[in-house]
Amino acid sequence: GAGVSQTPSNKVTEKGKYVELRCDPISGHTALYWYRQSLGQGPEFLIYFQGTGAADDSGLPNDRFFAVRPEGSVSTLKIQRTERGDSAVYLCASSLTISEANTGELFFGEGSRLTVL
Amino acid sequence: QKEVEQDPGPLSVPEGAIVSLNCTYSNSAFQYFMWYRQYSRKGPELLMYTYSSGNKEDGRFTAQVDKSSKYISLFIRDSQPSDSATYLCAMSARNSGYSTLTFGKGTMLLVSP
Numbered sequence: 001g002a003g004v005s006q007t008p009s010n011k012v013t014e015k016g017k018y019v020e021l022r023c024d025p026i027s028g029h030t031a032l033y034w035y036r037q038s039l040g041q042g043p044e045f046l047i048y049f050q051g052t053g054a055a056d057d058s059g060l061p062n063d064r065f066f067a068v069r070p071e072g073s074v075s076t077l078k079i080q081r082t083e084r085g086d087s088a089v090y091l092c093a094s095s096l097t098i099s100e101a102n103t104g105e106l107f108f109g110e111g112s113r114l115t116v117l
Numbered sequence: 118q119k120e121v122e123q124d125p126g127p128l129s130v131p132e133g134a135i136v137s138l139n140c141t142y143s144n145s146a147f148q149y150f151m152w153y154r155q156y157s158r159k160g161p162e163l164l165m166y167t168y169s170s171g172n173k174e175d176g177r178f179t180a181q182v183d184k185s186s187k188y189i190s191l192f193i194r195d196s197q198p199s200d201s202a203t204y205l206c207a208m209s210a211r212n213s214g215y216s217t218l219t220f221g222k223g224t225m226l227l228v229s230p
Contacts, residue, residue, distance in 0.1 A: 091161075105163055
């Protein structure tokens with residue numbers, strides 16, 4: 001596709017349930033990022049992949065959050081035992097190379113809006 | 118104190134006005150400075166980036182960085198209703214490998230016809 005694709009666009013779940021959010025980056029982009037944007041706030045970094053490996057997962061808030069990118073393309077963000085405080089828009093971004101990320105040229109998807117009741 | 122501070126607005130201006138958007142930051146390690154525009158229910162899109170101090174101009178947009186004051190600005194000339202959006206400043210540092218961005222909370226701009 002032309003841009004970063006995220007599914008689902010909206011997800012409503014109940015407290016305690018498990019959720020998976022998918023990101024399909026721009027073809028050929030090796031770096032992939034997950035950010036979380038709460039209402040009225042800027043995006044907050046969660047995790048960054050270079051290829052298949054998580055190069056930096058320092059932003060994951062706790063061990064209920066996990067992300068994978070098994071083939072170096074599509075990534076899945078997994079949230080276990082969801083809590084109401086997890087409600088936010090989860091943004092995925094990709095970039096060509098680390099050097100391009102140096103200039104902040106991340107290409108963002110439209111996000112997955114998660115609501116935990 | 119958050120690493121990046123940004124007034125959330127909203128900032129309301131008439132069409133044609135010059136708009137000034139600003140951020141302050143506390144981390145002296147930040148070296149790359151970016152402005153993103155985010156329309157409602159969309160992802161952020163990069164408007165401009167600058168490295169270290171100085172000015173950069175692109176059409177109606179000018180970005181300024183003053184590292185000595187830890188202050189960055191985005192100016193929009195001849196503002197248009199289509200400029201109505203949330204403007205996010207973002208920064209990155211060498212010690213994070215430039216791979217992570219720290220964002221401000223965004224300023225909502227409303228340009229009325």
